[in-house]
Amino acid sequence: MKNIVWIVGALLFLTSCSEKYRKIDKDDVTVGSERLDTILPEPKTQTEIREDLLKKGYQIFDVIDEKTKDTIIMQQYFIAFLKNGPNKIQNEEESKRLLKAHLAHLKNMYDLGYADISGPFGDIGDLSGITIYNVPTLKMADSLANADPMVKQGSLVIEIHPWWAPKGYSLR
Template identity: 35%
Template structure:
């Protein structure tokens, strides 16, 4: 009796650990997005914080942040920026985030040097690899359709 019970347990537990193929899987889409077998891939996550540089000239600061916004748009247009957005007021000096469509910190650092606010030291970037859904870039297709106002 113990043998049958053990055999049944092994059969059912093996089924619990088996992976089943997703019936909605689209291999062409997965390949085009750089997906691994789990529909994931590496990006870089950038945490923007208040930088150490203080610029008293408000017009200069305004121009640097205008350039910051233009750079965000350019990186998005180039397919390098997937997510960007500011934080609300907080005590940690967190200003915003980027999720960049690049695999390495070195690639991200090169892209961030095109941002005038970061280059000037008004913003400081902390960069770390991030593993997320490879479908994340597809959300941009719809984001422009829900913005009533453009920047």
């Protein structure tokens, strides 16, 4: 279990170090001979974000921030709780192979934009970790979560719940 925690932690650390997620002053940066502000697209307006989400089938609603009076778009996500399954892997080689396939699946979900974050829990219990899926339907989140090799093998089972969060907010 400690190996799983370390490997998933390392995977999350490496993806968080990616250049595209660092805050930079785009007026002072060039890539080759082009200024970064000519490469990066202009940010979308709230209306454009709202229309795009609705067109793709996402559930949303607006909330007004009492302090700033800003409109915040709340989007429905899906949290998949990864729980210990009935089939425990006895063979260490098979365990390593499945863990590698599991981590590759989670990375693929992240790279494709279906999952926003995944990670293991820091304690030992029935719950091993979570993945937050950024997809429009429970059916899609369930299908993606159940495509995980460790779920298919039965060493993990999935429990999914709808979850609302402000669109565009990040972890701190």
